[in-house]
Amino acid sequence: SCWAALAREVDFQASTSNTSEPLGEALGIANSATLGAVHVKGQYHPTYYGQATRTGADIEVARGNFGAYEILDISGGTFTRVYGDGNLVSYRANEISNLDFTYAQNFLWVDNNVGLVRSTGSFTIAEVIAGAGFGQINTNAFIQNLRSADYYDSLPFVADYGLSATGGIGSVEIDGNMNSAGFVASFLINSDNIGTETVYLDLLNVGGNWASGATLQHGPNADIRMVNVEGDIYTTIGLYSIIMEPTQFDNGTTSVIEDDGGGQLIMTPGIQWDPVTVQPVTFTDAFGRITTALTDYSYWVIPVTGKTGGVLARLESTGGMNLTVPNPGDVLDIGHVNIGAGAYNGWDNFTPQGNPNYSLVLTYAENFSDGSAFAYSGTLGNEPNQAGTFSTRYVQTLVYSRTLESISDRLDYVAQTDFGFQNNALAAGGDAYWYGLNQYLFYKVSDCMAYGIRAEWFRDQEGFRVGGFQEPRGLPNIRSGYPGSFYEVTAGANYRYSANTVIRPYVRFDWFSGTALNGAGTLPFDNGTGNSQTLLGLDVITLY
Structure with missing residues (x-):
């Protein structure tokens, strides 16, 4: 409405x-x-x-x-x-x-x-x-x-x-x-x-x-x-x-929460990971067996008067969690989730064959009393490099947001920064750095309509991170080839057609300032012939 x-x-x-x-x-x-x-x-x-x-x-x-x-x-x-x-x-x-x-x-x-x-x-x-x-x-x-x-x-x-x-x-x-x-x-x-x-x-x-x-x-x-x-x-x-004292479980205990709306949530802890070795934590049990340690977690439920269930206001965990809603159509909401760590088998990878190494994920988020919010997400692990081996990669993202009430309570500002580093990333043995700044400004017309603009700068210092995927453009399959800075400006609208569907028309302008160091010397835009491009686009996003 x-x-x-x-x-x-x-x-x-x-x-x-x-x-x-x-x-x-x-x-x-x-x-x-x-x-x-x-x-x-x-x-x-x-x-x-x-x-x-x-x-x-x-x-x-x-x-x-x-x-x-x-x-x-x-x-x-x-x-x-x-x-x-x-x-x-x-x-x-x-x-x-x-x-x-x-x-x-x-x-x-x-x-x-x-x-x-x-x-x-x-x-x-x-x-x-x-x-x-x-x-x-x-x-x-x-x-x-x-x-x-x-x-x-x-x-x-x-x-x-x-x-x-x-x-x-x-x-x-x-x-x-x-x-x-x-x-x-x-x-x-x-x-x-x-x-x-x-x-x-x-x-x-x-x-x-x-x-x-x-x-x-x-x-x-x-x-x-x-x-x-x-x-x-x-x-x-x-x-x-x-x-209120939280309900606490340790070393692999599964629990079930009843929601005030009649739904259920099954919480099953995952494996604990050592942040230094990026390997599963193990311990020796009373029978002398080496056992993998599972996540400890705590949660807080605020009761709803006259109802069997309550509202899950906060969930905190030392590692990964599997959250399952067992009955089709049931919905259960979590107010505040603080997951301290997790792990995965490499970037863009679904099987251990692509990357046998485990990578660590770290997260932190906080909402402040003035209405602003800050979030950190970082990952650390061994990832492929240009030499065909694996070396340490660290990437972080910081996000800050707030309403610009001194101007208008309809204006929201978001700033995002990225920083990445990988040692021995290049074929010649050098390290690689990439980083950028992305800023948004949204104007809320109503609950159904908002306008937004975005300005972004991203620098691939050694030309390690940005590249193409298709040989016809003269780009190697590895993601590299453009040391320099990428810029883009986007303006568009978010129209909320329904509670779970958003339509986003936009216009976007990109340009590149740097050197094309790939096999054919092709440029990053316009099928390899230009340093800039203009896009008109339309997204339809449905949540389910």
Whole structure:
């Protein structure tokens, strides 16, 4: 559903409030009219001072859409009500709070759908309900996105829920802790227990800790998919809140996890590898037999209220793992996977005959509280060289990504670098180096459409890594022949036709600056006759 498109359909001139003074008046729109925008340069806290109750809504829209709510400072104790078939498109403030308990928390009750709820600079304390049911009842109302720049909470003595929808919830991104006193359902989907099609909470990402009182809950036709917690996961033992201990298995024990949606995941550990020798780890058992050591692993499951299974929020392993879903059609999601190491029989190789040597894989990834992310992947092992033997090769990739919120929260930036080295790689006995920088900039128009540009520089210093595969172009079958720098610039669009299908049209320009040192002296592009080329392309990607 391209929900962002609705923001362009509402009339933003129907009724507005634009003031730099603290605003305390209530606003009401009825008779199917649209409230286009409320824009306050300061604070908005309409509840009477010293009181945490009210007799009616502070902002009320009956049978029409509420386009945009924008508070540049604090939105405190605001009760927003949208009746009938209208939607709440966007609700943003620097801080969405209860103003130090002087006022009640924010309430957003909408009979239909909720688009975006976001605190841009601080925490969020709010109860958000899609499909509230006063007036026209929508049995499949959804919340598309909640984003909190710090922690998220919903106060149990004034609220029944945190985020609640009769349908599903798209993504929830909390940069700080997920807090709750434990008396409310923090996240509830399929709240009315009605419907024949399964609805989902697609992504819940917590940059800090998961409080012991934070809860997940859903009706019979729902499933909570991806939950990732970067900090500690807390649970309650008696009257005490403690850090949840993981379920741990060592030396080859297989385990089965039940998912809240009814699926199963079988986890079977693989072989442990020595990072120095790049060989399987062995030990002598009690009977004097030499045995191959298998992977140790741990996992954390957050329970779902009223369900047999839970949500696998984190899986950590010392080596390779085999993950199997035994029943066709079952789906089980893992929020955070940290696989420390793995091994394989050489590059582009499926059998030991191609490369008898084992290579080691190392990985590391981390999401930071400011919304940025960093990932490392490296591999080390003996690979073929130009002399027809094997020598040590090391290659690493670093990726950094973040949203450029200072410019626009629709802009995402990604930077990727590669570095590779192989000793005695060349026929004459020299070493080879290759490295590059790749940068992306994406602009998200809606959930269905995004535009992107990419600029890349890659240098093959000794002409070892880049080459061709076909003799008619005069290139040797080994991948070499072009010492120099390769450049490319690409612009295109990503159109999400459905949940698992993406269509990507693009235009790309490549050029080469270097020397052609291959048998026939052919150039890298245009069938061996040019140093540059322009491509028009179209990709269709289907996930299954």
